[in-house]
Amino acid sequence: MSLFFPRCNSVVTVKKDKRHMAEVNASPLKHFVTAKKKINGIFEQLGAYIQESATFLEDTYRNAELDPVTTEEQVLDVKGYLSKVRGISEVLARRHMKVAFFGRTSNGKSTVINAMLWDKVLPSGIGHTTNCFLRVEGTDGHEAFLLTEGSEEKRSIKTVNQLAHALHQDEQLHAGSLVSVMWPNSKCPLLKDDLVLMDSPGIDVTTELDSWIDKFCLDADVFVLVANSESTLMQTEKQFFHKVSERLSRPNIFILNNRWDASASEPEYMEEVRRQHMERCTSFLVDELDVVDRGQAGDRIFFVSAKEALNARIQKAQGMPEGGGALAEGFQVRMLEFQNFERRFEECISQSAVKTKFEQEIAAMNQKIEVLVSLQSKAKLLRNKGGWMDSELNMFMHQYLQPSR
Numbered sequence: 001m002s003l004f005f006p007r008c009n010s011v012v013t014v015k016k017d018k019r020h021m022a023e024v025n026a027s028p029l030k031h032f033v034t035a036k037k038k039i040n041g042i043f044e045q046l047g048a049y050i051q052e053s054a055t056f057l058e059d060t061y062r063n064a065e066l067d068p069v070t071t072e073e074q075v076l077d078v079k080g081y082l083s084k085v086r087g088i089s090e091v092l093a094r095r096h097m098k099v100a101f102f103g104r105t106s107n108g109k110s111t112v113i114n115a116m117l118w119d120k121v122l123p124s125g126i127g128h129t130t131n132c133f134l135r136v137e138g139t140d141g142h143e144a145f146l147l148t149e150g151s152e153e154k155r156s157i158k159t160v161n162q163l164a165h166a167l168h169q170d171e172q173l174h175a176g177s178l179v180s181v182m183w184p185n186s187k188c189p190l191l192k193d194d195l196v197l198m199d200s201p202g203i204d205v206t207t208e209l210d211s212w213i214d215k216f217c218l219d220a221d222v223f224v225l226v227a228n229s230e231s232t233l234m235q236t237e238k239q240f241f242h243k244v245s246e247r248l249s250r251p252n253i254f255i256l257n258n259r260w261d262a263s264a265s266e267p268e269y270m271e272e273v274r275r276q277h278m279e280r281c282t283s284f285l286v287d288e289l290d291v292v293d294r295g296q297a298g299d300r301i302f303f304v305s306a307k308e309a310l311n312a313r314i315q316k317a318q319g320m321p322e323g324g325g326a327l328a329e330g331f332q333v334r335m336l337e338f339q340n341f342e343r344r345f346e347e348c349i350s351q352s353a354v355k356t357k358f359e360q361e362i363a364a365m366n367q368k369i370e371v372l373v374s375l376q377s378k379a380k381l382l383r384n385k386g387g388w389m390d391s392e393l394n395m396f397m398h399q400y401l402q403p404s405r
Contacts, residue, residue, distance in 0.1 A: 027193060027346055028343070028350045028351075029097065029193035029194075029195060029346050029349070029350050030193065030350075031350040031351065032097055032193070032349075032350040032353050032354055032357075033193050033194055035354045035358065036092065036095065036358075039092060039361075039362070040089060040092055040093065043085055043088060043089045043092065044089065046085055047082060047085045047086060047089070050078060050081050050082045050085060051082055053078055054075065054079050054081075057070050057074070057078055058075050058079075061075050084364075088361045088364075091361070092361065095194070095353075095357045095358070096137070096194040096196050096353075097193075097194055097195045097196065097221050097222075097349050097350065097353040097357075098195075098198065098219055098220045098221055098222075098353075099195070099196070099197055099221065099222045099223070099224060099345070099349060100200065100216065100222070100223050100224070101113060101197070101198065101199055101223075101224045101226055102203055102223060102224070102225055102226070102237075103202070103203065103226035103227060103228075103237065104202050104203060104204045104227075104228070104237060105129055105201070105202025105205055106202070107202075107227060107258060108124070108258040108259065108306050108307065109130065109199055109200065109226045110122040110123065110124035110130055110134075110199050111124040111258075111306040111307055112224070112226055112258065112304075112306040113136065113197050114306075114310050115306045115307075115309040115310040115313060116342060117136070117183075117188045117190060117191070117197075118188065118190075118310075118313045118317060119187065119188060119313075119314065119317070120310070121136060121163075121181065121183055121188070122134060122136065122163070122181070123163060129201075129202070130200065130202075131173060131174075131175065131201060132173045132174065132175060132176070132177040132179055132201060133176070133178045133179070133198060133200055133212075133216055134178075134179055134181055134198065134199040134200075135178060135179070135180045135181065135197075135198045135199075136181045136183055136191070136196065136198070136199070137180065137181075137182060137183070137196045137197075138182075138183060138184070138185040138192060138195075139183065139184060139185065140185060141182075141184060142184055143156060143184065144156075144157050144158070144181070144183050144187075145157060145182050146163070146179055146180065146181060146182070147179070147182065148173070148177070148178075148179050149178050149179075154182075157181075163181065175201045175205065175206050175208065176206075176211060176212065176215065178215075195349075198216065198220070200212070200216070203236055203240045209243055210243065213243055213244055217244055217247070217248070218248065220251075221252065221352045221353045221356060221357075222252045222253075222254065222345060222348055222349045222352065223241070223244065223251055223252065223253045223254070224253075224254045224255075224256060224345070225237060225241065225253060225254070225255045225256070226256050226258050227256065227257050227258065227281075228258060228259060229258060229260045229262065229263065229273075229277060229303060230262055232280060233281065233284060238288065241253060241284075241289060242288070242289065245290075245291065250290070250291045251291060252348050252349070252352055253285060253291055253292075253300065254300050254301075254302070254341065254344070254345060254348075255284075255285070255300060255302070256302050256304055256306070256341065257277050257281070257301070257302065257303045257304070258304060258305065258306050259305060259307075260303040260304055260334055260337075261305035261307075261328040261330070261331070261334060262328075263303075264328035264329045264330050265328070267329070277301075278301060281301045282297040282301065285297050285300060285301070300344070302337050302340065302341040303337055304334055304337050304338040304341060305328075305331075305334050308327060308331055308334060308335065309334075309335060309338045312327075312331075312335060322335075
């Protein structure tokens with residue numbers, strides 16, 4: 001029998017190793033998904049506990065033979081907790097991670113989103129400018145559709161050209177409008193993990209920055225500033241994020257210096273230009289906004305070509321080499337940098353979202369639980385008293401009601 005033990009142990013070890021490797025290779029976004037499932041389970045159990053407590057307390061309150069240890073008001077409060085728990089559970093079920101992309105017109109915000117989605121989901125490139133806020137999120141269905149503010153009508157879209165046409169033909173849309181692009185999860189794994197990506201019009205074409213922040217930014221977990229690496233950060237870009245920092249405490253901001261492939265045409269200046277961009281972006285995040293420490297800034301600033309990344313991923317999805325076609329020198333380095341950005345972004349947003357999306361509800365319910373624990377201790381005294389009364393009755397019956405001999 002002992003001969004089998006080494007083999008069993010090795011099988012267990014292999015299984016553990018496989019589980020460990022799966023956890024290591026899993027997207028950091030799974031951290032949020034797992035936390036969401038866990039907290040929903042906790043609130044489901046809490047709802048059952050509150051229901052049981054409410055029933056017990058109400059029965060106790062209505063029992064005239066017992067000394068009152070609770071009031072009608074407390075019974076109603078506990079019943080109210082049940083509806084609040086159900087309400088919170090519904091809210092938690094709709095909670096998601098949200099990343100908002102901002103930058104000047106034609107800096108490539110839509111292309112960055114498309115590259116992250118591995119597909120041309122949003123109109124981008126020459127001749128296309130985003131004229132309203134576009135919110136991309138996943139749907140379990142097989143067809144993509146649009147939802148506009150104030151309407152529940154699902155407008156079917158089969159191609160990116162149909163989407164572009166629908167957006168530009170809708171005369172009611174303006175820069176401050178929001179359109180939800182519901183994209184099938186089956187077409188984009190990134191959207192399966194409760195991630196919402198929000199595109200925006202250029203911040204250089206509006207005077208409504210304050211209303212944009214109030215309407216679209218206060219629930220964002222991460223902001224991505226898409227800058228043009230062929231120029232320096234502009235005052236309009238800085239002004240917007242100064243306003244964001246005034247409304248949110250130390251927002252999570254990433255800076256993408258896009259179109260970095262242009263640097264390949266002047267390799268003799270590339271390192272110097274990169275150093276200058278790095279210094280200015282670091283100074284902006286650390287000294288001006290005070291959102292990261294100097295040692296952390298390197299994980300928030302990246303030099304990429306979203307167009308290259310998108311084209312490479314589309315080719316790869318079609319079974320062709322991702323490095324095919326006419327690519328500027330240094331493509332692999334830029335591609336790795338884009339992937340590094342995605343990894344850092346996913347790590348940041350999953351950790352941040354768990355805290356911001358669930359902390360408030362947990363704190364609120366902790367207060368309710370404290371009240372329930374207090375009432376439960378009183379209920380325990382009640383049960384003890386009930387046991388004592390039962391014992392007293394038995395003694396009385398034994399002493400006075402036993403038949404005489």
